[in-house]
Amino acid sequence: MSILIDQGTRVLVQGVTGSQGRRDTKHCLDYETRVVCGVTPGKGGEEVHGLPVYNSVAEATAVHAVDCSLLFVPPLATKDAVLESLAAGIKLVVALAEFVPRHDTAIIAAAAREARAIVVGCNTNGLISPGKCKVGGIGGDRPYDCYVPGRIGVVSRSGGMSAELARVLKFAGLGVTTSVSMGGDVIPGTPMVEYVKMFVADPETDGIVVFGEPGTRAEHDVAAFLRAGGCPKPLVALLAGEFQERYPKGVSFGHVAAMIESDTDTVSAKRRMLADSGALVAHSLGDIPRLMQGALKK
């Protein structure tokens, strides 16, 4: 097993006719992801890589059974595209766009919650269950360079770091059940702790790795979940961006969410909180397999 996606997942691609949509959809098909159709308003009737294109999600879902919608849609159009997929009853939506206005991301998060759906993103490169399915640009056209099947679940606020985490697990002979790039925005569609809960429930996931950054309460929620005894599996946390604490609050060096806004949102505060809650805190990539293997042996 894995979480969210596997060989059976049927994927609809919104914005399939654009250049990024075409390229990344090809890479997903090459990985044997079951992409079933595409949607681009005004391009209904066209084909991309042999896939039928429809004018709307509703039109497409009238013909195809769909489990997941993948969005190659510009930032200002992303909110409406997500709402369109949720309205069609799709329970997993992957919204890649960076620079989606924060008010739109708040509406997306609230709508996802109301629809009891998962929205991965915004500002993500997607998710992958190695050997089974990949949704989004994650892994590019060479996913096996980094992502190999295994028993560790990964959730990362950084899409790029998802690859580094998977790679260090690969070289250590571990490997990944599912790696989710949850998105680097201040307000993600689905909070980090929800993915941790899914990994806890997944019988094939033995351990969990999370990558965190400054800003947001994502890691606080995970710590609270651990403290409440929700996670019997080892959880290794790597948090980056402590150096920002040397500079004035509000000065941003990376992801928009990685701004230091309050004293409890700093990386050092989060590390302390996670460690006190039973997480294993890594300080380098090399620490991750070491800590994980040590915990799994027990």
Place this chain on the structure above:
Amino acid sequence: MFKLTEDQAKATLKAAGLPVPEGFVCVSAAEAAAAAERLGGGAVVKALIPTGRRGKAGAVKLVATPAAAASAAASLIGTEALGHRIERVYVEARFPIARELYLSFLLEGMPPKVVLSTAGGVDIEETHRDRPGAIIQGDVDPLTGFTADQARTLWGRAGVTGPEIAGLAEVSAALWRAFRATDAVLMEINPLALDASGRPSVVGAMIAIDENGLPRHPEWAEQADGSLIAAWRGFNEREKRIAEVNRQFKGGAIRYTELDGDIGLFVGGGGAGLLQHDMILAEGGRPANHTDMNPGDGTGEKNKAVYLAVLDNPNTNCLLIGFNYLQLAQCEQKVKPLLAALKERGVDPRDFPIVLRVLGPGEEAARAMVKDVPGITYLAPDSSLDDGVRLICEINRAIVQRKQPAAR
């Protein structure tokens, strides 16, 4: 995030139909006098600087006549307050305040928050410290927004009881709509004033805007550029050049921020950059700058601009080019502009060592480009970000040691 100036904030709210005192931007004493004249003589003269607490700093003056407005403006323009040079003043009608309230909206996570209080006109932080009970907080559902119903409930809890609550609730809900429409992440109305008849007016307004919303508000695009760092200590020459390249090529941006160390960084993406920076500090090194690369259009030009900035920074001894394993971008995109920048500045990597940890698509071509360049170390395909950090710190330690005897 960047702040609107008071005149911009008020013009925006006025356009949204909210009750805002009339006001004029003035750049001279004469203009201030004319503005006061148009307002009926009496006015408030305020320094137009993007910061709060101006009253305490003496940058807000109540005047009764146009002549007094002129001298108030003359005493402000050209001086400095709270670290900002005052170039303009805002001359505003005096609202007959009977009661001062406080209202703010905040979008820093889920759910959005509303904070309100009947203790307006003073710092909310002070109220929070001295009378925490006077502050009412609520959550806002982004799908419905802050409704007049919810506003009535919260203002009632805050202690507003009279018939004025109806108008106040309407104005509060309209302020939320403006908060949403302007793509604001913070809006603070302090005071939200009531006159003797209970009529509300937006007397104090501070609005901070989300940069991601800027495409919907092109009129503010210019002032948003790098406002965070600019507000911290102002851009230096090299940082200004990067901001210029960002303006030239849209669709993505690069961030380049100089710091006080000696190890040059060309790192990304966001997460991998943060991680490498932390690990350098843990190794005892100190970065000369930080970068965050999301170049979009004009990738080659933007990359080269960052390399030139790193080479031009006189404090930099060496350079780490470290990226997370590339999944779509090509390795050559990082290496080609490096070679161009080295050539343009005539820098020999033997005197300015460079470590590359750039893996993924296009890696072979990228390796071939620097194979015969002494001073450039391209880390092996199975190396990790940890390795790049360790090596650059080691190289820099040797350089620092070599420099020391000469300094003695």
